[in-house]
Structures are given as C-alpha cells and as structure tokens.
Amino acid sequence: MHTTERTIRVGGIDVHTWIGGRGDPLLVLHGAGGNRGFTRWTHEVAEHFTVWAPTHPGFGASGDADWMEGIDDLARFYLWFIDAAKLGRPHLLGQSIGGWTAAEMAAMSPGSIDRLVLVDPVGLKPETGEILDVFYHSPAELRDVMVHDPKAVPDWDELFGRTPTPAELEIATRNREMAARLTWKPYMHNPRLAQFLPRVANRTLIVWGREDRIVPVECGEQWRRLLPNATLTVLDRCGHLPPLEQPERFARLVLDFLGDARR
Amino acid sequence: MKLYYFSEMPHHEYPDAEGDKYPSLRLGFPNRFFDRTKAATNYTRYLDEYEFADQAGYHGLMINEHHSTPSCVNIGVNMTAAILARTTRRAKLLLLGNILPIEDNPVRMAEQIAMADLISGGRVLSGFVRGVGVEQWWANANPVHNRERFEECHDLILKCWTEPGPFRWEGRHYHFRHVNPWCLPLQQPYPPIWIPGTASPETAIWAGRRGYTYVPFLVPFDVARQLFDFYRQGAAEAGRTVTADNLGFLICAVTADTKAKALEAGRHFVWRMGPTLRGPVDWFQPVGMRSRAGTQFALRSRPRSLAAMSYEELVDEHFIIAGTPDEVADRFAHVQRELGIGHLLLEAQESRMDHPTTMRSIELMGAKVIPALATV
Numbered sequence: 309m310h311t312t313e314r315t316i317r318v319g320g321i322d323v324h325t326w327i328g329g330r331g332d333p334l335l336v337l338h339g340a341g342g343n344r345g346f347t348r349w350t351h352e353v354a355e356h357f358t359v360w361a362p363t364h365p366g367f368g369a370s371g372d373a374d375w376m377e378g379i380d381d382l383a384r385f386y387l388w389f390i391d392a393a394k395l396g397r398p399h400l401l402g403q404s405i406g407g408w409t410a411a412e413m414a415a416m417s418p419g420s421i422d423r424l425v426l427v428d429p430v431g432l433k434p435e436t437g438e439i440l441d442v443f444y445h446s447p448a449e450l451r452d453v454m455v456h457d458p459k460a461v462p463d464w465d466e467l468f469g470r471t472p473t474p475a476e477l478e479i480a481t482r483n484r485e486m487a488a489r490l491t492w493k494p495y496m497h498n499p500r501l502a503q504f505l506p507r508v509a510n511r512t513l514i515v516w517g518r519e520d521r522i523v524p525v526e527c528g529e530q531w532r533r534l535l536p537n538a539t540l541t542v543l544d545r546c547g548h549l550p551p552l553e554q555p556e557r558f559a560r561l562v563l564d565f566l567g568d569a570r571r
Numbered sequence: 572m573k574l575y576y577f578s579e580m581p582h583h584e585y586p587d588a589e590g591d592k593y594p595s596l597r598l599g600f601p602n603r604f605f606d607r608t609k610a611a612t613n614y615t616r617y618l619d620e621y622e623f624a625d626q627a628g629y630h631g632l633m634i635n636e637h638h639s640t641p642s643c644v645n646i647g648v649n650m651t652a653a654i655l656a657r658t659t660r661r662a663k664l665l666l667l668g669n670i671l672p673i674e675d676n677p678v679r680m681a682e683q684i685a686m687a688d689l690i691s692g693g694r695v696l697s698g699f700v701r702g703v704g705v706e707q708w709w710a711n712a713n714p715v716h717n718r719e720r721f722e723e724c725h726d727l728i729l730k731c732w733t734e735p736g737p738f739r740w741e742g743r744h745y746h747f748r749h750v751n752p753w754c755l756p757l758q759q760p761y762p763p764i765w766i767p768g769t770a771s772p773e774t775a776i777w778a779g780r781r782g783y784t785y786v787p788f789l790v791p792f793d794v795a796r797q798l799f800d801f802y803r804q805g806a807a808e809a810g811r812t813v814t815a816d817n818l819g820f821l822i823c824a825v826t827a828d829t830k831a832k833a834l835e836a837g838r839h840f841v842w843r844m845g846p847t848l849r850g851p852v853d854w855f856q857p858v859g860m861r862s863r864a865g866t867q868f869a870l871r872s873r874p875r876s877l878a879a880m881s882y883e884e885l886v887d888e889h890f891i892i893a894g895t896p897d898e899v900a901d902r903f904a905h906v907q908r909e910l911g912i913g914h915l916l917l918e919a920q921e922s923r924m925d926h927p928t929t930m931r932s933i934e935l936m937g938a939k940v941i942p943a944l945a946t947v
Contacts, residue, residue: 444708446853485715485859492713 309351316362318392319385324369325393326361329354332422333398334566335390336361337406339549340442340487341454342479343368348463349551352559357399357566362389364406366486368479379405379431379490379498383412387420399566401425403551404522405491408498411531414512415504423566424512426531427558428520428548430496437524439496443488447480456519456547462555496523505534512538513565517546517553572907572947574940575665576624576933577633577821578920579643580617583842584609590641595850597640597705610644617645620920620929622658627937631663631696633916636670638709642847649683656691664691665916667765667786668698671724672717673710678750680724681731685756693757696784698765699725701774704857715859718773720744732761767821770794770869772801773862779805779813786819786916789844789890792909794872795820799910819914820906823921824892826899826935827928836932837886837893842922844877844885896939903940904947915944 311328326345334357338344343363350359364382365373376382386409390398400421402410407429414424430439442450451468458464472480512535516528525542532540541561543550550558585604593600621632634651637643645651648666655664664687674680688695701721707714723742727750730740736751756762766778767786778785779802787795799818806813823840827833848855861869877890885891892902903915919936920929 443858444853446851481858488713488858489715492715493711495711 309346309354311346311354316389316393318389321365321371321373321385323365323371323389324363327358329356329358331357333358333360333395335386335395335398335400335421337386337400337402337409338364338367339404339406340483340491341404342483344467344552347467347552348555349559349562352556353562356563360393360395360398362386364409364486366489367483373486374489376490379408380412380416382409382490383416387413387417390420397422399423399425401427401562402429403427404548405430405487405496407431408496408501411505411508412498412501414508414510415501418508418510421510424508424510425515425562425565426512427515427550428517428523429514429527429531430491430523431498431501432527432530432534433494433497433499434524434527435530436526439524440522441495442522443484443492447484453521454548455553456517456545457553460545461549461553463552467552502530502534505531506536509536511565513561514538514540515550515558515561516540516542517548517550518542518544519546520548522548572815572903572912572944573630573914574903574936574944575631575633575663575914575916576621576629576936577635577916577918578617578620578929579635579637579843579918580613580645581842581920581922582606582610582613582641582644583922584613585641587846590846595854596642596847597850598708598854600641604641613644616926617920618651618654618658620926620933621655623930624919624933624937625655625659625662627933628941629662629933629937630941631665631914632659633665633667635667635700637703638706640705640847642843649680649687652684652687652695653690656687656694659691659694662694663696664694665696665765666698667696667767667916668700670702670706671699671728672701672720673706673712674720674724677724677727677745678731678747678752681728682752682754684728684762685732685752685754688756688758688762689754693762695756695758695762696765697762698767699728700767701771701860704853704855704860707857707860708854713859714857716744717860718862722777729761732756765819768798770872771861771865772798772868773864775799775801776805776808778802779807779811780809782806782809782811782817784817784819784914786821786914788821789823789877790872791888795910797868797872815911815913818910818912819916820910820912821916821918822889822892822906824899824903824917824919825924825928825932826894826896826940827931828895828935830894830898832928833893833895833899833932834886836924836928837891838882839920839922839924840891840918841882841885843918844880844890848876848878896935896943899936900940900943903944907944907947 363370407426408431584606636648740747765784
C-alpha cells in the first residue's frame with residue numbers, strides 16, 4: 309500500500325499526517341504512545357478505505373500546542389482538522405486517548421462523523437477498578453503491561469526490539485509530556501462525558517482486549533450502555549493494544565463493521 | 572558570613588528493614604509506619620531545638636516543607652513559621668520554602684506569609700521553591716505546568732504585597748475576581764525573597780534578574796559556581812550587581828566536643844543522601860517538570876548521585892562537615908572562599924541524631940563557630 313506524508317495546517321499548527329488507501333475516509337487517532345503510522349492492520353483496512361492518520365499536536369513531528377489543557381481541546385481541534393483536510397463526514401477510529409478524543413468529537417458534533425470505532429478508550433471513570441497511572445510508571449515498565457503477551461505480537465521486534473535513537477527518545481519524551489498535559493487531572497477521564505454520550509446515535513463499534521491492564525475491560529460495558537447504538541467486541545488473549553496484538557483480527561472487525569457503510 | 576540552622580524534622584521512627592521493602596520512602600511507603608506518639612514528642616523536640624538555635628546566636632532559622640515522606644514531616648512551612656514567629660525573638664525565619672506550583676490559592680499564601688512576618692516583627696525571609704516531583708504527585712498538580720505556575724503564583728503573591736486592592740487576577744492558572752488581602756507584611760515593600768537551586772539554569776537566571784538571594788542545595792562546588800554564573804548572567808541582563816549577600820549555599824554540618832563524636836554524629840546525614848532519595852525517576856522528576864535545558868545541565872553537572880557516595884567521600888567533598896568547632900569553622904571558611912557566599916545554610920540535624928547531640932552542636936556553633944565566621 310502506497311502511503312504519503314503530508315503536513316496539514318490547522319489553526320496555526322502543522323499536523324503531520326500519514327495518508328494511504330482508497331475509498332471513503334477513515335480518520336484514525338492514535339494513543340498516548342504516539343503515531344506509529346501505517347502498521348499491519350492499517351494496510352489491510354486501507355485496501356477499502358482511505359486512512360488518514362494524523363499525529364496529535366505536541367506529539368511526534370506535529371507542531372506544539374502548549375495552550376491545550378485537555379482532551380476536549382484536542383477534540384475541537386480534530387473537528388476543525390476534518391474541515392481543513394476536506395474529509396467530509398469520515399468514519400472515526402480512536403485508540404486509548406485517541407478513542408476518548410473520538411468520543412468527545414462525536415458528543416460535540418455527531419453529524420460531523422459517520423461511524424465510530426473506539427479501541428480500549430480511556431475517558432470514562434471506571435465503575436470498577438482504576439485506569440493504570442501511566443505517568444507513575446517508567447516507559448520500560450509500561451511496555452511490559454501494555455500488551456498481553458509480547459511474544460504473540462507479530463511486529464514486536466520491529467516496533468520495540470531495538471534501542472531507540474536519541475531522536476526517537478526525544479520524541480517519546482515529548483509524546484509523554486503532551487499526554488500529561490492533556491490527561492493529568494482528572495486523570496484520563498472527563499467526569500461529564502457520560503452525560504453527553506446518549507447524544508451519539510452514530511453506529512459504534514467498541515473493541516477491547518480482555519487482558520487490558522491499562523483500562524479495565526469492564527469499562528467496555530460502560531461505554532456500550534451509554535452509547536445508544538454501540539456493540540462491544542472483547543478479544544481474548546489481548547491487552548491494551550488490539551491493533552498491534554491481533555492486527556488481522558482487528559482489521560477484519562473494522563472492515564466488517566464499516567463494510568456495509570461503503571458509499 | 573551568616574549561618575542558618577535547619578532541620579527537616581525527620582520521622583525516622585520505623586525499622587529500616589521495613590522501608591527497604593518499598594521502591595521508595597516517598598509516596599509509596601505506607602503511613603501505617605507513622606508513629607503518632609513519637610511524632611508528637613519529636614515536634615516538641617524539634618521546635619525546642621529551633622528555639623535554642625535562636626538563643627545560641629544563629630542568624631536565621633531555615634524551615635522547609637515536604638509531603639508523603641518520613642524524611643521531612645514539616646508539612647506546612649507557614650504553620651511552622653507562625654509558631655517560630657511567636658516562640659523565637661531574634662533570628663530571621665527563612666522559609667525555604669513555600670512550594671508555589673502546587674499552591675491553588677496564592678492570595679491565601681501571601682496572607683499567611685504576611686501574618687508570620689507581622690507576628691515575628693518583620694523577621695521573615697520568604698523563599699519560594701518549585702518542589703520535587705513527589706510534591707506534584709501529592710498535590711496531583713500537573714508537572715508540565717510546574718514552571719508556569721511557579722512564576723504566575725510568584726507574580727500574584729508580589730502583586731498582593733505591592734498593589735493596593737481590590738484588584739482582579741485573570742491569569743492562565745490562577746483566577747481571582749476580588750483580591751484585597753487584609754494582611755500585609757511588616758517589611759516593606761515585602762520580605763526578602765530567596766530561591767534554592769539544584770540544576771535548573773532557568774531558575775538561576777530568573778532569580779538573578781530579580782536580585783533574589785539564590786542558594787544551591789548540596790551540589791559540588793563546580794556545579795554551584797556554574798549556577799552562580801547563570802545567576803550573574805540574569806543579574807547582568809537586569810543591570811544588577813551581585814554581592815556575597817545575594818548568594819548562599821546549603822550543606823549538612825554538625826560539631827561536637829571531639830572530632831570522633833562529631834564524625835559519629837555526621838553519619839546520620841547519610842540517610843538523607845541515600846535512602847530518602849531512593850526511588851523511581853518518575854516519582855522525583857515526573858514528565859515535563861524539568862525543561863530540556865535543565866535536564867541536560869543536570870546530566871552534565873552531576874555524574875554521581877549523592878546516594879552513590881560513601882560517608883568519607885561526602886565529607887571530603889564538603890557535602891557533610893563534621894568536626895570540632897575549630898575544624899568546622901575552618902571548613903566553613905573554605906566553603907566561603909570557594910564560592911564567595913554570604914549565607915551558609917546548615918542542615919544541622921538528621922535521621923536519628925539525638926537531642927543531646929543536636930543541642931550540644933547548636934551550643935558549640937553559637938559559642939565558637941558563628942563568632943569566628945562573623946568576619947569571614
């Protein structure tokens with residue numbers, strides 16, 4: 309799959325964006341670990357949809373946004389991004405903090421997006437358990453709890469198997485700082501979001517790894533209950549990163565869900 | 572050179588083997604090891620020692636504040652300042668200091684410092700600090716905002732002290748629709764401001780621009796000199812002249828009747844260099860708290876951590892000074908010559924150093940060391 313990198317300027321911020329595929333647009337919002345660009349699952353989905361994978365402001369190769377205070381700011385920003393990139397009414401998929409962002413966008417402007425895919429999203433206060441404090445743990449510790457079984461992750465060595473370069477470490481630190489800026493308090497959730505989710509009538513797929521050690525899998529049921537038109541799929545032997553842990557299965561889920569919406 | 576007495580009010584009242592079971596004595600060491608009865612006794616003891624230091628002739632009494640740690644159970648610098656304001660008579664009260672980035676109400680802080688200054692008859696030296704990461708966790712304050720909040724909190728406190736109210740404050744981090752404190756410091760326009768430093772060039776430059784007294788804590792001489800250079804750079808930008816009175820330094824020190832006794836007592840300082848600073852990097856330095864420049868300076872300037880040094884090395888390199896009064900006076904004078912400072916802050920009690928040893932050290936400092944240093 310041929311992919312291109314573009315810089316899209318939104319509100320004075322240069323947003324580094326990976327684009328590839330054919331078909332209706334699917335906007336993909338990454339998690340706190342940063343934008344990994346096109347990986348195995350994205351290539352498969354891009355056979356049928358045009359994937360737009362921007363890097364959040366303050367992350368990776370995108371410009372700074374020190375003025376942002378929370379995920380609601382990022383959500384407003386991406387509604388603007390949809391206009392600036394002329395995406396029309398794209399499908400929206402978000403993972404972890406990207407999933408929270410996607411849900412906020414849908415709650416703010418349900419008509420701006422078509423279907424919604426939330427992958428192990430943070431954003432709601434768990435009714436049972438707690439969201440792991442990712443800033444309290446070192447990046448090395450997190451790598452071990454992020455997935456269910458590193459040995460079962462097809463591209464583990466390629467993604468995490470070598471010592472990062474100084475430039476990559478710099479970006480990892482920048483990503484972590486921006487994630488802290490957006491999610492520190494209340495930690496990883498918006499206490500008022502649940503009040504707005506019933507507005508989101510968009511067809512929604514919620515995907516969760518049963519062994520997610522970052523966000524309790526019980527949260528999946530909370531989201532399903534609050535969203536009027538949502539289904540929940542829980543993947544066995546999977547942690548917080550289904551798109552990396554089970555890329556083929558995840559791509560199939562996404563394609564099946566979005567498939568009959570093809571225009 | 573002026574000498575200041577300082578105790579962290581430690582609560583080293585648990586079996587060390589219990590503390591060793593946890594990744595750090597801070598944040599995660601369960602407070603079931605906090606002994607209420609011993610704490611009550613210790614507060615009385617520590618305050619008695621401060622009062623004796625006042626009587627013995629120390630120029631100032633330094634107090635600080637930490638949270639969620641047995642290394643320092645002085646949990647409110649303004650609370651302790653209020654007590655000492657009433658129970659001491661002569662010494663300056665050096666609050667070093669209030670942790671600005673975790674404060675949600677700078678107006679109340681300005682009032683509290685002012686009240687301590689009024690009760691003490693104008694003896695407050697008002698130190699402002701950025702705090703260690705542990706306090707960010709304790710307060711659940713976003714470390715990414717640490718420096719911004721430090722500066723904005725400082726600006727609002729100074730405005731409380733210098734501009735007639737009522738006025739409104741709408742900043743980035745602080746919002747007050749009606750500021751009109753009916754409690755202003757006795758010292759005019761406001762108490763002298765002190766700033767500590769360990770590694771941030773930005774802080775040194777910032778303090779230099781404003782002419783605040785700047786005090787590196789427990790760093791090697793060459794690091795202190797580099798930080799003083801940053802301070803001078805800031806001072807030069809603002810057209811200020813730097814004198815010894817602008818510069819201080821903090822070390823650990825104890826004296827006794829014999830060298831052997833002093834060296835034995837000095838071993839108690841090792842606890843604050845090692846065990847109490849042990850812990851995950853992200854607890855002491857959460858993400859975003861330190862700038863890139865600060866991180867790089869820290870990496871460059873301190874290749875060895877204090878925890879990795881033996882007691883003998885800590886003594887050799889002047890982090891700990893322990894000896895007879897004549898010996899410590901000589902070494903204090905050496906520090907003064909090396910750094911050109913006007914203020915020497917002595918962390919003078921630590922860990923399980925007992926009351927008689929602490930009191931005798933205070934007494935000898937007052938009788939022999941402080942007079943000897945008065946003209947240095």
